[in-house]
Amino acid sequence: MEAHAMERVAAEPRAAERRAPRRKWVRPVLMWLVVVAIIIFCLFPFYWLINVSLKTGPDLAQSDLFPPSPTLDNYDSIFKNGDFTSALRNSVIVTTITTALALIVGSFAAYALARLRFPHKFLLLAVILSISTFPAIAIAAPIFKLWTDIGFYDTYIGLILPYLTFALPLAIYILTSFFKEIPKSLEEAALVDGATYFQAFRKVVLPLAAPGLVTAGLLTAFFVWNEFLLAQTLTSSPKAFTVPVAVANFTGSQKFEIPLGTISAASVVITIPLVAAVIIFQKRIVAGMTAGAVKG
């Protein structure tokens, strides 16, 4: 494939053609400049956050590119902060349970959508997918009121239920497209051999759809770990609040003396697992992100 993008950037094409020898090195150099620019754009802000997290006291009043006296004090203090460690625990529990439920419930629904014949399938998929476009705020008010009335406010279950609702459409969409990729003949063979639908699903489809499960699971886990509006609205104490709430309210509580060093350290800690997941599962994540968008 031609590097047409870079050619476009590289001066005027006709002038470049006349000076053919120059063009030979201009293109790769420009190419690498663009690549370096993208890398800096993407990584520098996160580097800056790490830099700030290693600063304390007067260093925090200066914009040095490297911490003049790097220290792990901020990290030390957040792990001694009970609110933050509770939030970490809550986030891990809520994320794990929601992801597991989304995969179980989602793969049932996706199997039906991918494999079984029944009426109004298009309508059903459209309804399921339209949920993913709902603004969370639209259900925040009624759920806030309902949860207060029935005692789900500030509990795990009070977060897991709405998270499951918002995670299901994407999980179902990804799993359905993965299930459709699996040749139907494999299951039919199992059915002919006397297997039940459930056995065919569990022994033939699920193992083959493992990459799809990983993708759907990762995107669900990312969504839950990241979610802020509902967590901020439906929780109020270390009993149930999640990491985004803990970190954001470090900021809000003291308007004028904001402990930016500590907040940055906490931010780095809660982001590291996600960055690690991205590095390990890059291919699976990109597959999931683009699942709905390629065919257009």
Next chain:
Amino acid sequence: MEAATARLGRRKARKRKSYGSEERRLAALLLSPAMIVIALVAAYPIGYAVWLSLTEYSVRVPGKWRFAGFDNYTKAFGSTEFWDAVKNTFIFTGLSVTLELVIGLGMALAMHAAFKGRGLLRTVVLVPWAVLTVVSAITWRTLFEPNLGLAPTVLGKLGIAENVVWLGQSGYAMAVMVLADVWKTAPFMALLLLAGLQVIPDDVYDAAKVDGATAWQRFRRITLPLLVPAILVALIFRTLDALRIFDLPFVLTGGTNGTSTLSLIAQQELTTNNLIGYGSALSVLTFVIVMAVSFIYIRTVGGNIRSLAEDN
């Protein structure tokens, strides 16, 4: 012989029919858990929100309420708070989605052209995407904080925006909010567009080159038109997200200095001011605006859903 075939045909037909009803029962069984959750935690609350928005709850006496008709909506339409939030939300959406498209397209073209660095680049651009929105807000806050932040220091030395407290002045605060969003989501746009670029066949370009098309012409006449479906999908995804923005203004400014958005004011009325009726009205209005846009979304990607729904 013919009779035998006919009998066989009938038996087959009967078998398919019974198979069909068993299949339907199974489908209903498999779909019901997902549909029950969605109905209880999405559909029902939306209806309840509409009802709540027509009522007024007493802040002082718990449980005491009155039917208020359209009072909450009249209040919203008559308040500058609501119209400011509408204005800010649309300014934010317009600016951030446009910038994300331009930067995302540039990044996608560069990744597509780069042979060696593509895998590395793909991982690198996923880093901002993986960063939590709340953390993205904190990051950009530390970058624009007076004294601590690198951006005001560097810009000040260049003579740009000297003595500006970025998050403390309207206009500037919006700029930081847009930047934080563009940083986090341009990579998402880039990956969607890259996927679109990769399905354009090479021979189209080869043919154009043989015919003497310049690089710019090839981009204008081939790449861009063939990329339109991917661009549309990416734009709609991003627009819907931007219209719902809550995390960034909450952390960056708390909605002050011209950054209050629809989701933010609705949430604040609900929790900080405990106005359940009015907060619900604002939520319903946000919902209506977002759903109007998502209607366009369903129409655009409708073909995609239909192909998933097809039986193979």
